[in-house]
Amino acid sequence: QVSLVESGGGLVQAGGSLRVSCAASGRTFSSYTMGWFRQAPGKEREFVAAISRNGVSTYHADSVKGRFTISRDNAKNTAYLQMNSLKPEDTAVYYCAAADSITDWTSSYGYKYWGQGTQVTVSS
Numbered sequence: 459q460v461s462l463v464e465s466g467g468g469l470v471q472a473g474g475s476l477r478v479s480c481a482a483s484g485r486t487f488s489s490y491t492m493g494w495f496r497q498a499p500g501k502e503r504e505f506v507a508a509i510s511r512n513g514v515s516t517y518h519a520d521s522v523k524g525r526f527t528i529s530r531d532n533a534k535n536t537a538y539l540q541m542n543s544l545k546p547e548d549t550a551v552y553y554c555a556a557a558d559s560i561t562d563w564t565s566s567y568g569y570k571y572w573g574q575g576t577q578v579t580v581s582s
Contacts (some may be wrong), residue, residue, distance in 0.1 A: 462482055464478060469580075472546055473544065482556065488527070489558070490558065492557035493507065494537075496578075497553070498547075504521075507539060511527075522548075525542050525543045528532040
């Protein structure tokens with residue numbers, strides 16, 4: 459089992475940058491595929507990005523490709539989401555999630571463990 463805690467959210471102007479972090483504790487962090495999801499008010503939770511256990515492979519949603527970058531530091535038990543060129547439509551609660559074994563990185567159903575979320579608000 460693993461516990462996840464997000465941090466680094468906040469208020470930023472459009473065009474700005476923010477990095478959110480996900481600190482893990484418990485079972486070996488490097489044994490999990492990590493994902494980031496977000497949920498805006500009144501909308502479904504949506505996939506943002508995911509990264510393989512060793513950090514070599516990543517996948518980003520089309521809506522954030524070229525602007526957001528997922529990474530991880532297994533020595534620090536932490537995953538990151540660097541967000542650049544932020545837009546008002548990026549406003550949401552951002553969640554990190556961990557999966558023991560997963561085939562579809564974009565599906566929230568494959569992730570067993572979730573953090574509590576961190577709010578990101580982008581003003582226009």
